[in-house]
Amino acid sequence: MAAENGFWSSLFNLRLRARAALMGAALASLATLPAAAQEVRTAVIRVDYPSLLPLSRLDLPTEDRGFAGATLGTEDNATTGRFMGQTHETVTVATTPEDALAEFQRLTDEGYRLFVILAREAELLAMADAAPGDALLFNSRSGARSLRSEECRANLLHVAPSDAMRADAVTQFLVWKKWTNLFLVHGSNPEDVALADAYRASARKFGARIVGEREFTDTGGSRVSDSGHVLVQRQLPVFMQNTPRHDVVLAADATDYFAEYLPYNTWEAAPVAGSAGLVPVTWAPTHESWGATQLNTRFEKLANRPMRDEDYQTWLALRVIGEAVTRTGSADPGELRAYALGDEFTLAAFKGEPVTFRKWNGQMRQPILLTNGRMTVSVSPQDGFLHQRTLLDSLGLDEPESACTAFE
Amino acid sequence: MIRSTLLATAAALAIAATPALANKVFVSNERGNTVTVLDSTTWEVIAEFPAGNRPRGITIAPDGSELYVCASDDNLVRVFDPNTFEELPSLPSGPDPELFVLHPSGNPLFIANEDDNMVTVVDVKTRQVLAEIPVGIEPEGMAISPDARTVINTSETTNMAHFIDAETYQITHNVLVDQRPRYAEFRQDGTKLYVSAEIGGTVSVIDMTAEEPSITKKITFEVPGVQPEWLQPVGVKVTADGSRVFVALGPSNRVAVIDGATDEVIKYLLVGQRVWQLAFTPDEKFLITTNGNSNDVSIIDVAREEVIKSVQVGQQPWGVVVAPD
Numbered sequence: 001m002a003a004e005n006g007f008w009s010s011l012f013n014l015r016l017r018a019r020a021a022l023m024g025a026a027l028a029s030l031a032t033l034p035a036a037a038q039e040v041r042t043a044v045i046r047v048d049y050p051s052l053l054p055l056s057r058l059d060l061p062t063e064d065r066g067f068a069g070a071t072l073g074t075e076d077n078a079t080t081g082r083f084m085g086q087t088h089e090t091v092t093v094a095t096t097p098e099d100a101l102a103e104f105q106r107l108t109d110e111g112y113r114l115f116v117i118l119a120r121e122a123e124l125l126a127m128a129d130a131a132p133g134d135a136l137l138f139n140s141r142s143g144a145r146s147l148r149s150e151e152c153r154a155n156l157l158h159v160a161p162s163d164a165m166r167a168d169a170v171t172q173f174l175v176w177k178k179w180t181n182l183f184l185v186h187g188s189n190p191e192d193v194a195l196a197d198a199y200r201a202s203a204r205k206f207g208a209r210i211v212g213e214r215e216f217t218d219t220g221g222s223r224v225s226d227s228g229h230v231l232v233q234r235q236l237p238v239f240m241q242n243t244p245r246h247d248v249v250l251a252a253d254a255t256d257y258f259a260e261y262l263p264y265n266t267w268e269a270a271p272v273a274g275s276a277g278l279v280p281v282t283w284a285p286t287h288e289s290w291g292a293t294q295l296n297t298r299f300e301k302l303a304n305r306p307m308r309d310e311d312y313q314t315w316l317a318l319r320v321i322g323e324a325v326t327r328t329g330s331a332d333p334g335e336l337r338a339y340a341l342g343d344e345f346t347l348a349a350f351k352g353e354p355v356t357f358r359k360w361n362g363q364m365r366q367p368i369l370l371t372n373g374r375m376t377v378s379v380s381p382q383d384g385f386l387h388q389r390t391l392l393d394s395l396g397l398d399e400p401e402s403a404c405t406a407f408e
Numbered sequence: 409m410i411r412s413t414l415l416a417t418a419a420a421l422a423i424a425a426t427p428a429l430a431n432k433v434f435v436s437n438e439r440g441n442t443v444t445v446l447d448s449t450t451w452e453v454i455a456e457f458p459a460g461n462r463p464r465g466i467t468i469a470p471d472g473s474e475l476y477v478c479a480s481d482d483n484l485v486r487v488f489d490p491n492t493f494e495e496l497p498s499l500p501s502g503p504d505p506e507l508f509v510l511h512p513s514g515n516p517l518f519i520a521n522e523d524d525n526m527v528t529v530v531d532v533k534t535r536q537v538l539a540e541i542p543v544g545i546e547p548e549g550m551a552i553s554p555d556a557r558t559v560i561n562t563s564e565t566t567n568m569a570h571f572i573d574a575e576t577y578q579i580t581h582n583v584l585v586d587q588r589p590r591y592a593e594f595r596q597d598g599t600k601l602y603v604s605a606e607i608g609g610t611v612s613v614i615d616m617t618a619e620e621p622s623i624t625k626k627i628t629f630e631v632p633g634v635q636p637e638w639l640q641p642v643g644v645k646v647t648a649d650g651s652r653v654f655v656a657l658g659p660s661n662r663v664a665v666i667d668g669a670t671d672e673v674i675k676y677l678l679v680g681q682r683v684w685q686l687a688f689t690p691d692e693k694f695l696i697t698t699n700g701n702s703n704d705v706s707i708i709d710v711a712r713e714e715v716i717k718s719v720q721v722g723q724q725p726w727g728v729v730v731a732p733d
Contacts (some may be wrong), residue, residue, distance in 0.1 A: 030600050079525075079545050080566045083582045291564060291588075294504075294546050326567070327583065346563070348588040348607035352659075353637040391635060 011205035038086040040077070040331045042321060043112040043129070044070045045093050045104075046312060049101045055260040066118045066140065066302035067092040069311030073318025075302075088322065101126050108132055113333045115139050116159075116317040118310055121147055128153040131145050136333035138317035141310060145198065148361045152404035157340060157362040159317040163195055163254075165396035166280035167202040169368035169380035170250075172272050172394070176382040178249035180208040183270070185240075185262065186215045191254035199250050199274065206385075211244040215260045220368050236265035243268065251275040277372070280380075283312030284371040289379075290352040316364075318347055323347050341407075352379070358393070361404035365392035432490060432731040433696055434621030435705055436463035443477060444522055445493070445719035446696075448689050448730060451553055451707055451719050457493040460486045464602070465507040466727040470514045475729070478505040478519070485519065485530070490731055499535050502528035507591075507727075509550040509559070511574070514640050518559050519732070520547040527561050531578065539577045543570045549603065551592035559633070562589035562603055569603045569614065571621060581621055585612045591685075593644040602653060604641035611641050611655055613671050625671050627664075633661050643685040647692055647710070654695055654708070656683040663697055663706075664732070679706035679713050687728040698725040 047067050054060060062068075070090050077088040095103045100123045104115070113134055118141040125147075126136050137156045139147065143163040147156070176181065182203060196213075201350060203210050216229075216239070230365055231349055240249070240262075249266055249276040253259035259275035271277055283298055285306030299307040299315075307315075324336040327344070340364070346354035351367045366372035370378045381391045387398075433446040434458060443463060445455040458480030468475050468490060475488040478501065485499040485508070501508075504523035509519070516538055519528045527547055529539040544566025551560040552574065559572040560587070569592060571581040587607020594604045594616075601614040601621065611627040629639040640658030646668060647653075653666035662676040663683060680699025687696050688710070695708040699718075705725060707717040 076545055076565055080568070081583075083544075083566070083568060143707045291522075291546065294523055294565075298545075337675070346568075346587055346608060353640075354587060354609070390637065392637075 007362055021370055029111040036219055038081075038084075038325060038329070038331045039112070040081070040086060040088045040321065040325050041084055041112055041349075042070075042088070042090045042114040042116060042318060043107045044090060044116045044318075045095060045100065045107070045119070047117075047123050047200065048094055048095055048138075049097060049120065051155050052257075053256075054256055055258075058257070059349045062305060063094075064303060064308040065308065066314045068299065068305075069307070069316075070318055072302055073301055073315040073322065076315075077322030077325070082320065083086075084326055086325055086331075088318075088325075090318065096283070097123055101130060105130065108135065109145065112256050115334075116314055116323055118314065120144075124156070125151060125153070126185065128156045128175060131155055134333055137335050138320065140313040141355075145397070148363050148402060150403040152361045152402075152406050154362075154406040155337075157320075157337070157357060157364070159320065159364050160313050161282060161366060161368060162363060162396045163198040163203065163365075167195070167198040167274075168205065168395045169370060170278065171199070171202040171206045171208055171379045172382040172385055173272065173278070173370055173378050175206045175208055176266060176384065178188070181211050181244075181246045182208055182248050183208050183243050183246035184213045184252065185216055185252045185259075186213065186252035187255055187257065187259075188215055189255045192252055193218075195254045195275070196252040199252055204356045205363075210250075211246050211364055214239070216253070218255065232261045232265060234259050237267045240265070240267040246270055248273055249277075278370050278377060279366045279373070281371050282309050282316075282366065282368065283307055284369050284376060285295075286371065286374060287350075287376050289376070292350045295350050305359035314346075316355075319347060319349070320364075335387070353392075358399075361397065361402045362407060364397060365390065367392065367394075368395060370408075410604060426635065429733050431733065433687070433689075434466055434468070434475055434490070434729050434731070435696075435698060435721045435725045436466040436727040437698070438462055438464055438724045440728040441644075442722045443475075443493075444725070445489070446705070446719060446721075448694065448699075451717055451722065452638045453719065457488070458622075458639045461485075465520075465727045466686070467508060467510050468729050468731055469510065469532075470512065470732060470733045472651055474665075476510070476517065476532075478727075479505050480506060480522075487532075487659075493717055497535065499530050500528075500537050500649075501530065502526055502537070502540065506548055506619060507550050509552050511552060512554070512556050518550055518552065520550050520561055522546055522548060522564075527564070527572065541572060541577050541579070543579070544568050549590055549592040551594055551601070553594055553601075554596055554598045557578070558591040560594075560601065560603075560657050562592050564590065564606075567605070567608075567660070569621075583612075583614060583621055583623060585623070586610045586626070590642045591644050593646055595619070595646050595650045596648050597650060600650075602644045602646065602655075604644050604655060606640045606658065609636065609639050609641065609728055611644065611653075611666075627666060627671055627673065629657060629660075629664055629673060629676075631660060631662060634662070642683075643697075645686045645688055645695065647688075652710070652713075652725055656686050656697060658682055658684060658686030661699075663695075665709065675713060677706075677708060677713065679703045679708075679715055680702065681719055685727045686702075687730050689730050690733045696728050696730065698728050700724045700726060 018056035074090040104127045121144040253275035324339045431448040435444045443459040465478035487496040493524035502521040506522040508519040527541040544563025546564035549562035586605030588607040613625040638660040643656035655664040681701035
């Protein structure tokens with residue numbers, strides 16, 4: 001598996017570089033601004049964890065997941081860069097949890113100081129703690145609460161939203177609908193339990209009520225079997241019997257083994273939200289507002305597949321780097337970090353308003369899309385919620401809730 | 409002062425022996441796939457006609473003979489007779505045309521291809537593509553200098569205003585502006601260019617009198633009680649004498665009135681929801697705003713700087729143009 005990943009990632013690097021060179025040639029005829037030449041080198045590291053197949057075939061993993069977003073982000077940066085005398089080069093590396101730190105160290109030895117990481121909390125923290133003093137890391141995957149609180153790191157900025165931001169996005173919408181009696185079904189894996197905590201906290205925060213809870217135990221086994229829907233249709237309603245009156249079923253299934261079975265297989269006629277049904281995402285290939293169609297079209301031309309959360313979050317991390325390089329005229333990670341956390345920083349991210357960073361824990365503020373898989377149903381934060389700083393801070397850990405001190 | 413201007417206008421009209429002119433106002437409805445026609449004296453809707461799929465940018469020939477509409481999802485520019493509303497042969501546009509600008513002579517048409525990082529130049533008489541100019545990512549705003557020598561394109565993801573030589577179609581300068589530049593508008597004496605940045609929340613004022621264009625000021629906006637991120641500048645219009653600049657501020661539902669001498673905001677006018685594009689009547693007595701989320705247009709009395717009326721149009725009005733006298 002590791003060898004295969006290595007093959008794919010090196011093939012991908014070749015393709016990435018070839019594309020960049022091609023673009024350079026096509027655009028050579030354009031006038032450029034006189035500016036100091038800057039070479040911006042970024043490494044994207046994706047840690048691939050052993051996992052079963054997803055419940056839905058639509059979610060089958062592709063070899064270029066995340067990396068295709070990196071390619072697009074690099075191209076976008078290169079377009080502005082060519083007018084400014086800046087070049088952007090990105091390498092992509094897929095690795096295993098065991099090899100992640102060694103790969104990271106190899107890249108720092110090669111001189112890389114800008115990193116976009118798609119990994120879980122443990123590997124991410126290992127890399128952040130092993131990083132040279134002048135390195136800057138972007139988290140494009142993990143939603144772990146602790147990374148935005150007691151386990152925050154000064155050299156780690158979070159482009160991926162926290163689980164709390166996603167949970168708050170769903171709860172705000174349900175409260176806006178006045179569907180405030182929620183029945184929580186959560187998985188039994190540690191990630192599922194953490195996600196359930198995020199939903200409980202969110203319900204408390206916005207005045208919704210969790211009227212009951214049930215655990216759907218992960219007993220292992222394959223995800224898919226022929227005519228498996230027959231059993232699902234019989235078993236799930238029974239599992240969902242004898243619940244207190246509720247408006248909505250909230251599903252907390254971070255490990256993707258049961259939530260997709262819930263819609264229409266509940267006992268009561270209640271809609272499902274959370275890990276299935278109405279799902280909080282940072283990106284959806286169906287999203288069309290605020291120029292999103294153009295980003296989706298550009299991505300599909302490049303990757304021949306729809307753009308997903310991890311592609312968007314990697315694209316966005318590279319755009320943060322690109323924007324900071326454009327405005328500061330520097331490729332120094334320290335200067336880029338200061339700019340990204342400063343008052344001047346704003347970035348257009350196809351979300352209808354600028355995205356910025358929270359100064360107290362390095363979390364990017366961003367609207368969260370609520371999708372039914374076919375359409376964008378709504379975008380949170382919702383009208384009517386208030387915040388003294390920006391409505392975006394009504395999603396996720398606000399300053400007083402975060403125990404992060406690394407940014408002081 | 410206002411009164412004497414009115415008298416002078418009346419005198420001019422009397423000499424020309426024309427009655428108080430009613431101009432047709434054409435509003436493109438992005439979602440309704442139609443163009444709504446209003447009368448500029450009664451402000452009543454006089455017609456609504458189909459205009460292709462996803463009509464956005466809209467403009468009219470200087471002699472009023474042809475109406476051009478960017479039918480974005482048809483990947484072409486639809487052409488209509490502004491009097492009979494009959495459809496005439498279409499123009500090629502390149503993919504996903506969003507906004508365009510017509511040469512002051514009426515030909516050619518410079519079209520921004522939002523999905524293809526190009527500006528397409530089209531001869532409106534022969535209906536031939538004259539050139540395709542590569543620009544930044546997501547080109548949108550288009551303007552042409554009053555001397556017709558420089559075409560401006562803004563690219564929304566590259567965050568630049570590209571200055572294009574109108575003869576050679578080569579880019580001569582690039583000016584970095586704020587996030588997501590949507591619209592570019594010249595002062596009629598050609599000394600200044602205004603470029604709005606929707607997500608950046610600013611309008612860059614670019615000095616055109618020096619050898620190289622450069623930003624001399626960034627206009628910012630502030631309305632008490634309105635979240636700053638909703639102050640999203642899009643459409644910009646400058647009066648012929650350059651004394652006033654009007655800026656549509658998107659989801660804040662406001663139009664800013666700016667002193668054209670100091671480039672300071674004087675006041676904000678409350679209009680309909682999600683205001684994007686603007687157009688003057690030829691006498692500059694009125695400014696029409698398209699309000700995409702309330703399906704209406706607001707009419708602003710330019711001299712009094714007041715909103716006098718709102719009129720329901722089609723679904724999600726996007727662009728607006730007024731027929732010449």
